[in-house]
Amino acid sequence: GPDAVPVATVGLANVYRSYYPLPRDTRIRGLRIVQVAYKSVVGRNIPVTGYGEDTGHDKGGRLVLGWVPVEDDGSAYFRMPAGVPVYFQAVADDGLAAQTMRSVTYAQPGERLVCLGCHEPSPAAPASHAAIAKAFQRDPSDLQPEVDGSRPVTFPRLVQPVLDRHCAQCHEEHSEEAPSLDRGSRWAEYGTQYYDDARDKVVDSIPPERWGEEAYKYVWFDSYVNLYPFVRDACFVRHGPQEGARTKPGTFGARTSRLLALLNDGHYDVQLTSKELHRIALWIDTNCRFFGSAEDLLRQARGEEVMPEIE
Numbered sequence: 001g002p003d004a005v006p007v008a009t010v011g012l013a014n015v016y017r018s019y020y021p022l023p024r025d026t027r028i029r030g031l032r033i034v035q036v037a038y039k040s041v042v043g044r045n046i047p048v049t050g051y052g053e054d055t056g057h058d059k060g061g062r063l064v065l066g067w068v069p070v071e072d073d074g075s076a077y078f079r080m081p082a083g084v085p086v087y088f089q090a091v092a093d094d095g096l097a098a099q100t101m102r103s104v105t106y107a108q109p110g111e112r113l114v115c116l117g118c119h120e121p122s123p124a125a126p127a128s129h130a131a132i133a134k135a136f137q138r139d140p141s142d143l144q145p146e147v148d149g150s151r152p153v154t155f156p157r158l159v160q161p162v163l164d165r166h167c168a169q170c171h172e173e174h175s176e177e178a179p180s181l182d183r184g185s186r187w188a189e190y191g192t193q194y195y196d197d198a199r200d201k202v203v204d205s206i207p208p209e210r211w212g213e214e215a216y217k218y219v220w221f222d223s224y225v226n227l228y229p230f231v232r233d234a235c236f237v238r239h240g241p242q243e244g245a246r247t248k249p250g251t252f253g254a255r256t257s258r259l260l261a262l263l264n265d266g267h268y269d270v271q272l273t274s275k276e277l278h279r280i281a282l283w284i285d286t287n288c289r290f291f292g293s294a295e296d297l298l299r300q301a302r303g304e305e306v307m308p309e310i311e
Contacts, residue, residue: 008082008107009140010115013133014074015090017117017124018099022090023250026098028070032089033080033143034286035063036104037152037308041294050289051228051235061292061308064150064282066143067091075133078141082109089285090118090249095278096260097285099249102236119246147279152292155224156183156303159283162276163223170268183301184222219301224290230259235288254281 015028022028037060041047049061065086068078080086087101099118107113116124135141149157163181171178234257254260260281263272272280283289291300293308300306 006082006109007079008109008111008113010076010078010080010107010113011133011136012070012074012076012088012115013117015070015076015099015118016074017120018249019119019121019246020248022098026250027093028074028090028098029093030067030069030091031076031078032067032091032097032146032285033065033078034087034089035065035081036085036087037061037063037293038085038310039294040309047291047294047297049291049294050287051232060294060310062153062286062289063292063308064146064153064286066145068141068143071134073134075135076141077133077135077138078143080107080143082107082111088118094255096255096281097253098255100247100252100285102247146282147275149279150282150286152306152308153283153286153289154292154300154306155221155283155290156301157305158279160221160223160303162272162279166270166272166276168223179226180222181226182221182223219297220290221301227259230262231257231284231288233257234259234284254284257284260284 012031015031016022039060065080068076070076070090083106085104085106087104089097089101090099092098101119105113145151147158149159149161160183168180168182171181234253236252250256260277263270263277263280291297293300293306295309296304296306
């Protein structure tokens, strides 16, 4: 129909053909397709939307479009929306990203985009088996949706509900030893909104020219700030473990975070479901963002779904 979203078809010959080898015995079960929203505001870091730098607050919000299966020979074949910037993450059997792109790619409506590997050495030629890869012998997969709060990825919707159920009360009762994992009061100081005649809309009471400072100071939750030491090395920050524009498989994201290791080892008998652990891991693997878009910051902090003005 006229309102149908234009799509493109993407084929991956072998996810294991990588410039840096994947960790030994790693099995990739799927690809996660993540859209990067276009920036709608002036300034690289206004507002500051999260911790990460290389692929963090200098780019737009993250929208996890879904995931698709990878066959046992490393191939994948799927449909995705056309004309939007996306990157791919190779997700291992444990549900954690093992490799991720550090840039975006596009495909036009009706285009067939084919990748050899993830990412293969630049002089490499197509392998002879690429034409008979298992995924290419079937119809393309459709994207399977991810959990609520991941399109776009926002900490208040994706992670804070888990902390509210399992962590915040105990940390409050032991506040002398444990950092706060609730929302705190900082974000509520600018809790009113006002009508902007120039933009003809109700907007956050934080003036845009102050978003760089105020978004951090008054909108980020105490829990988000206090979790930073437990996820910093897992994010793409300026002085992270990566070299140049390529990611070293297995050296980033949830699988390297202190937070996930703490939870998996058993933290004061906290019992999270597999779905709750997945929500936290997904947040870390998509670079530990707080906001999902650069607009309506306080609505996002209240847990409302705010789609980027320019997707």
